[in-house]
Amino acid sequence: MYIKEGVSVSEGISKAVVKRLPRYYRYLGELQSAGVERISSGELSQQMKVTASQIRQDLNNFGGFGQQGYGYNVEYLRNEIAKILGLNKLHNIIIVGAGHLGRALANYANFEKNSFRVIGMFDINPELAGQNVRDIPVMHNDELPEFLRNNDVEIAALTLPKTNAIAMAEILVENGIHAIWNFAHTDLNLIVPNDVVVENVHLSESLMRLSYNLKVLEEKNMI
Amino acid sequence: MYIKEGVSVSEGISKAVVKRLPRYYRYLGELQSAGVERISSGELSQQMKVTASQIRQDLNNFGGFGQQGYGYNVEYLRNEIAKILGLNKLHNIIIVGAGHLGRALANYANFEKNSFRVIGMFDINPELAGQNVRDIPVMHNDELPEFLRNNDVEIAALTLPKTNAIAMAEILVENGIHAIWNFAHTDLNLIVPNDVVVENVHLSESLMRLSYNLKVLEEKNMI
Numbered sequence: 001m002y003i004k005e006g007v008s009v010s011e012g013i014s015k016a017v018v019k020r021l022p023r024y025y026r027y028l029g030e031l032q033s034a035g036v037e038r039i040s041s042g043e044l045s046q047q048m049k050v051t052a053s054q055i056r057q058d059l060n061n062f063g064g065f066g067q068q069g070y071g072y073n074v075e076y077l078r079n080e081i082a083k084i085l086g087l088n089k090l091h092n093i094i095i096v097g098a099g100h101l102g103r104a105l106a107n108y109a110n111f112e113k114n115s116f117r118v119i120g121m122f123d124i125n126p127e128l129a130g131q132n133v134r135d136i137p138v139m140h141n142d143e144l145p146e147f148l149r150n151n152d153v154e155i156a157a158l159t160l161p162k163t164n165a166i167a168m169a170e171i172l173v174e175n176g177i178h179a180i181w182n183f184a185h186t187d188l189n190l191i192v193p194n195d196v197v198v199e200n201v202h203l204s205e206s207l208m209r210l211s212y213n214l215k216v217l218e219e220k221n222m223i
Numbered sequence: 224m225y226i227k228e229g230v231s232v233s234e235g236i237s238k239a240v241v242k243r244l245p246r247y248y249r250y251l252g253e254l255q256s257a258g259v260e261r262i263s264s265g266e267l268s269q270q271m272k273v274t275a276s277q278i279r280q281d282l283n284n285f286g287g288f289g290q291q292g293y294g295y296n297v298e299y300l301r302n303e304i305a306k307i308l309g310l311n312k313l314h315n316i317i318i319v320g321a322g323h324l325g326r327a328l329a330n331y332a333n334f335e336k337n338s339f340r341v342i343g344m345f346d347i348n349p350e351l352a353g354q355n356v357r358d359i360p361v362m363h364n365d366e367l368p369e370f371l372r373n374n375d376v377e378i379a380a381l382t383l384p385k386t387n388a389i390a391m392a393e394i395l396v397e398n399g400i401h402a403i404w405n406f407a408h409t410d411l412n413l414i415v416p417n418d419v420v421v422e423n424v425h426l427s428e429s430l431m432r433l434s435y436n437l438k439v440l441e442e443k444n445m446i
Binding site: 018019021022023025026048049084085086087091099100101103104105107108112115116154155178179181185187190194195197198199201202203204205206207208209210211212213214215216217222223 | 241242244245246248249271272307308309310314322323324326327328330331335338339377378401402404408410413417418420422424425426427428429430431432433434435436437438439440445446
């Protein structure tokens with residue numbers, strides 16, 4: 001990515017494209033694992049079930065890495081997308097809430113070992129403090145501010161009930177966290193300052209969309 | 224919702240509106256819990272941080288439940304949205320994969336007690352069979368087809384590694400499942416028949432978008 005007159009190119013990328021980039025990244029990773037070195041937009045289109053023109057248009061946002069008659073170099077394209085997504089550096093993560101969801105994420109968030117690393121978990125329950133989840137220490141919430149002072153933590157995952165999530169988000173922001181991965185059933189993005197990004201994962205909303213789509217099938221007498 | 228010339232109104236609802244409906248449902252539920260009986264589109268707009276005209280436009284898709292000068296009746300509107308989302312009936316759910324994520328969902332999916340109920344969990348590990356998660360029995364995967372024959376299951380949540388998810392989705396579809404809540408790192412919607420709906424929850428993609436947005440903050444020198 002290049003800087004033009006002090007403005008990063010990424011500012012010009014639409015939300016919709018950003019939303020699709022991780023999927024490109026995943027497919028390119030699968031191709032790479034399968035030993036594929038280059039791919040045309042047509043072939044990628046078939047696999048991902050999006051139009052080839054959509055793919056070309058999306059990837060043109062970054063100067064376009066394809067060459068006429070050659071297609072895309074899989075490894076190069078994947079690396080470029082990694083840089084755009086900020087995956088070319090390691091982000092330390094803490095997880096606040098050491099219940100099942102927090103533990104699932106502790107396993108899950110290590111999926112890109114060079115990009116994300118969970119270095120601590122926190123819980124309000126004093127009985128959990130001192131335990132380990134994989135190699136990750138579980139600490140009491142009281143230890144959180146000191147931990148954040150002593151460690152370079154960029155991302156905090158919040159796997160807490162909604163009632164506790166807002167107060168915890170405020171503590172995290174006060175202690176220098178700028179990225180919150182929020183699983184609580186509330187829109188934290190509406191309450192944090194401008195220099196904090198939030199990604200809400202509302203599982204219940206996803207389940208409701210599934211219920212809606214099932215109902216549509218029924219109404220069409222398809223099932 | 225009414226039927227007009229054999230076509231349900233819901234067919235005319237855009238994906239974008241469907242995506243927003245669960246959020247309306249959540250805010251209306253909070254208002255109801257707080258004892259609020261009616262609300263104007265302007266007030267709702269302030270709380271949800273979307274424009275009042277967006278709210279009116281969204282809700283007009285369903286004939287519009289608001290009245291000039293009165294606003295929306297909170298309970299009525301919430302009930303109507305519930306019907307649209309198919310939440311006015313009970314959906315039985317099974318969870319395939321009894322690891323941490325499956326257990327987290329077992330607690331989570333009961334959040335709307337009148338709409339969703341987890342009635343069984345399945346795992347490939349024979350040591351888990353016979354256990355209970357809350358009151359939900361854990362069974363071996365081998366017992367799945369018989370369980371589906373004997374119980375009215377509408378939704379299957381898949382909390383499995385990607386490598387096992389595709390084969391399991393095929394088994395579920397063969398045994399009459401038409402709705403899959405997929406947490407595996409693969410796009411199951413591309414492989415199931417037309418009469419099966421899939422809602423993919425790709426947590427890694429959500430984490431990557433957070434990483435991207437954090438990088439944009441850094442590029443803007445905001446942090």
